Amino acid sequence: MQRQPSIVAVIAIAAAILLLGYFAIQPIAQSINLGLDLRGGLRVVLEAQETEGKAVTEDTITKAIGILRTRVDSLGVEETTLYPQGENRVVIEIAGEDDPEAAVDILKNVAQLEFQDEQGNVLVTGENLENAEARMTQSGASTAEVLLEFDKEGAKLFADATKNNVGKPILIVIDDKVISAPNVDEPITDGNAVIRGTFTAEEANNLAVQLRSGALPVSFEVLEKRSVGPTLGADSLDKSLKAGIIGLIAVLIFMLGYYRLPGLIADLSLVIYITLVLGTMSVLGAVLTLPGIAGLALSIGMAVDANVVTYERIKEELRFGKTLGAAIDAGFKRAFWAIFDSNLTTLIAAGVLMYFGTGPIKGFAVTLSIGIIASVLLVLTFTRYMLILFSNVTKNPKLYGVEGGAADANN
């Protein structure tokens, strides 16, 4: 009498899950933030260099981050993150930049601009700049120059400087490198100056950006740089997704083939599992990285483990001659602590990794942790409910992978 409604329920649930998988997974997956290794981008770790008389303080780093942010923004990229790391480091992450390598150029240089006389006395510095702009030397020319506009104080200093050096060269020095040394023909009082070198349009543009944003308070060294072009990012995403799906299908087939009816339940729960993990990542704003996809694929294997442990227990109980209902009950009871303890220790490893890992590795740990928790919760709720539901439909032990009745399980 129980039979009819249960079959309907089973089919309805299975259909609902397949529909969920078919319609929900893709949009959810697309709403997850992709890591730099999958969407292309740049990650640079800069370390401030202590020099004599210039200690690196928190203030220095904060100031530097402000300046670097202005420079990054000038690139016009979609998404950037800048944050301090430790005491003297700045991490810059730029996503979706087509030419990640070029971005490094603009960030790294201090861009300390100085005008010096022949003796090397500093006359005016970049601190007194109001604006800097790049333009082509002449229309149609291939070289570019940078047009400087001083603020009030700068204009005065520059006027004095040019007045005192008529007929002599003034050195334009950027980061201790002489860029050009034009001769002063007459005093310049309008507060405008031009830096001519052999700049390409891009170089001039970068320099203008750097000068506009101001000089960095200290010099920085690139400690670590990882850039991924858009092609490689898309390639990695494509390949790893494809591989992940192949792996998933292999697991689905294995579970169905080996565990039959419960295997089908495990397969259905895997569909929910993937939706759940991706959904959690999306809600938490977690970042999916290439190792993260690997972690996800790996967690599929681990996710079915909770099912495997339980099914093996149920099979054992069936072999002892218990009824299906009693076997399911006992199976879950016996398997619980094994599942709990084994997953908690794995979670410890993932947690440690989450704490110590950076970038893509952190992504791996996050995915793995979410996966472990989701898989345990699913097996305790969904798998259990479905098994009980299925047991109302059919009690044929063959469908549960047990031949005949009570065989001895002791080897």
Next chain:
Amino acid sequence: MQIIEKRKIFYIISLILLIPGIISLFAQGLNLGIDYKGGSIINVRIEDKEQVSAADVRAALAEVDQDKAEVQKSGSDFFIRTNELTQEQTNELMAVLKAEFNSVEFLGAESVGATIGNELTRNALFSLLIAGVLMLIYITYRFEWAYGVAAVIAILHNVLVVLGVFSLFQWEISSSFIAAVLTIIGYTINDTIIIFDRVRENLRMKRKEPFELLLNKSVMQTLNRTINTVLTTILPLIALLLFGGATIKFFMLAMLAGFIVGAYTSIFISSPLLYEIKNKAA
């Protein structure tokens, strides 16, 4: 199978697995990637009509004095490994390649200073230590200290085998390696605990049975699960290794090696270890 009785055989198998790796570790060490020793890798795709070989690329690099660079080819993708390059040097190198070959596409570049490597190593060792101690504490709390010690020795055994394999084949160790190792640890522990949980349960039911028999029985009762779980876990790993691209190849290799050895360890090593420790303690 009489795992406890025949434990000496498994110890010998373990030694056979361990010794070549340990010798290799001392003789040739590990092939540390730039994450650990500093340096640069530039990854480009060259789709010239004529086949471009790694030697062609190396020859082209002579122009920027990088003819000592290690060039690896994978399809039409090239990995150029050099000492640490400045941004200017990277740009020059790319310019030379673009001048020499048609259709050079920049795929990615990595540059790591040597100081980062030391930090990574320190962090890696530190995280392994913390993970190990936390697990030991948890297992001692849930089981007994002997189980914890057996599990931790099993872990060390596993990690050592994987390190040995990487040293023997000179596979590259990158920062993701430590992630692989921690996952292997998590997995080995997972496997071992399923077995130990069975031991714990069987002990509660039949206290009279000799420990040796009980251990054997517990391993055999969980054998199906151990094998099936390693199968369902390595299926995706193999798929990723075959189709996942070059970037994660060594990450996947480390896990694959670790998971296979992990299954072996949890079946044939952890329980005998538990037996030895319990015997010594008694």
